[in-house]
Amino acid sequence: MAAAAAVGTRVSRLLGRSLPQQGRPMSSGAHGEEGSARMWKALTYFVALPGVAVSMLNVFLKSHHGEHERPEFIAYPHLRIRSKPFPWGDGNHTLFHNPRVNPLPTGYEDE
Amino acid sequence: MTHQTHAYHMVNPSPWPLTGALSALLMTSGLTMWFHFNSGTLLTLGLLTNSLTMYQWWRDVVRESTFQGHHTAVVQTGLRYGMILFIMSEVFFFAGFFWAFYHSSLAPTPNLGGYWPPAGINPLNPMEVPLLNTLVLLASGVSITWAHHSLMEGNRKHSLQALLITISLGIYFTLLQTSEYFEASFTISDGIYGSTFFVATGFHGLHVMIGSTFLTICFLRQLKFHFTSKHHFGFEAAAWYWHFVDVVWLFLYISIYWWGS
Numbered sequence: 001m002a003a004a005a006a007v008g009t010r011v012s013r014l015l016g017r018s019l020p021q022q023g024r025p026m027s028s029g030a031h032g033e034e035g036s037a038r039m040w041k042a043l044t045y046f047v048a049l050p051g052v053a054v055s056m057l058n059v060f061l062k063s064h065h066g067e068h069e070r071p072e073f074i075a076y077p078h079l080r081i082r083s084k085p086f087p088w089g090d091g092n093h094t095l096f097h098n099p100r101v102n103p104l105p106t107g108y109e110d111e
Numbered sequence: 112m113t114h115q116t117h118a119y120h121m122v123n124p125s126p127w128p129l130t131g132a133l134s135a136l137l138m139t140s141g142l143t144m145w146f147h148f149n150s151g152t153l154l155t156l157g158l159l160t161n162s163l164t165m166y167q168w169w170r171d172v173v174r175e176s177t178f179q180g181h182h183t184a185v186v187q188t189g190l191r192y193g194m195i196l197f198i199m200s201e202v203f204f205f206a207g208f209f210w211a212f213y214h215s216s217l218a219p220t221p222n223l224g225g226y227w228p229p230a231g232i233n234p235l236n237p238m239e240v241p242l243l244n245t246l247v248l249l250a251s252g253v254s255i256t257w258a259h260h261s262l263m264e265g266n267r268k269h270s271l272q273a274l275l276i277t278i279s280l281g282i283y284f285t286l287l288q289t290s291e292y293f294e295a296s297f298t299i300s301d302g303i304y305g306s307t308f309f310v311a312t313g314f315h316g317l318h319v320m321i322g323s324t325f326l327t328i329c330f331l332r333q334l335k336f337h338f339t340s341k342h343h344f345g346f347e348a349a350a351w352y353w354h355f356v357d358v359v360w361l362f363l364y365i366s367i368y369w370w371g372s
Binding site: 034036037040041043044047048049051052055056058059062063070071074076077078079080081082087094095096097098101102 | 145146149222223229230231232233236238239240242243246247249250253254256257260261263264266269273276280289292293294295296297298299300301302305
C-alpha cells in the first residue's frame with residue numbers, strides 16, 4: 001500500500017515539472033499536514049534509499065573490472081574532430097581523456 | 112520619523128549589480144582570451160569577481176530578510192514569481208539542447224552511417240550507472256520532501272538529517288557522473304553524438320552542483336536557526352530548483368541514454 005502510494009506520489013511529482021511540490025493543498029509556508037513528515041521519512045528509508053542500494057548492487061554485479069577488450073581503432077572522419085586545439089595541455093586531449101578507452105585522432109596512445 | 116506606509120521592500124543602493132555586470136564582461140572576454148590567445152588571467156579574474164558578487168549579494172538578501180524583516184508576504188510572493196520565472200528560463204535553456212539532440216538523432220546524416228548512435232560510437236549502457244544515477248536523484252527528491260515537511264512541522268533534527276541525505280545524494284550523483292565521463296569510450300570531440308551528449312549532460316551536471324550548493328547554504332542557514340516553520344522561502348526555492356534538476360535528468364536519461372542508445 002505504501003509502495004503504491006509512493007509510486008503514485010512519484011509519478012505525480014515527475015509530472016510536476018517546475019511547479020512547487022504537487023498535491024500539497026496546505027503548502028506555501030502554511031501549516032503542514034500533521035504526520036506527513038513521518039510518511040516521507042518512511043519513504044526515504046524504506047523505498048528511496050533501498051532502491052539506490054539495489055541499483056548499486058546491480059552496477060557492481062554488471063561491472064567487468066579490468067576489461068581488456070576495447071573496440072578496434074578505425075579512423076572515422078566524423079569522430080575525434082580537431083577543428084581547433086583544446087585550450088589546455090597539448091591541445092589534443094579532451095578534458096576527461098582516458099588513455100585506455102579514448103583514442104586520439106591517430107589511434108590509441110598505448111599501442 | 113521615516114516609516115514606510117506600504118509592505119514592499121525598497122532595497123537600499125547596492126554595488127553588487129554593477130560588480131555582477133562587470134564580472135560577466137570579464138568572464139566573456141576572458142573566455143575569448145583563453146580560447147584564442149592562450150591567456151587565462153581575465154577569465155580567472157572574472158570567475159573571482161563573479162563568485163564574490165554572488166556571495167555578497169545573497170548574503171545581503173539574507174540580512175534584509177532574516178535579520179531586518181523586509182520580506183513581508185507580498186515581497187515573498189514576488190520572490191516566488193521570480194524563482195518560477197527563472198526556472199522557466201532554465202527549462203528553455205535545456206530545451207535548446209534537447210532540440211539539437213533530436214534534430215541530429217531523428218535523421219542521422221550519411222557521414223554518421225545513416226543510423227544512431229553513429230558508426231564507431233559505443234554508448235553507455237543505460238541499465239548500469241545511468242540507472243543508478245536516476246534512482247539517486249529520485250531518492251533525493253523524496254528526501255528533500257521529507258526535509259520540507261519536517262521543517263513545516265518544526266522538527267529541527269529531522270529537517271537537518273533529511274537535508275544532509277539530499278545533499279549527500281547530490282554529491283554521490285556528481286561523483287558517479289564524473290566517473291562515467293572518464294570511463295566513456297566516446298568524447299566530446301566525437302562528432303555530433305559527443306557534442307550533444309556532453310553539452311546536455313555537462314550543463315545538467317553544472318546545475319546539479321549549483322543545486323547542491325544552494326541546498327548546502329540552506330543546511331547551514333537551518334543550523335543557524337534562520338528558518339521558521341512558516342517562513343522558509345529560501346529552502347522552498349532550493350527545493351524547486353532541485354526538483355527541476357531531477358526532472359531534467361529524467362528527460363536526459365530517457366532521450367539520450369535510453370532512446371538514444
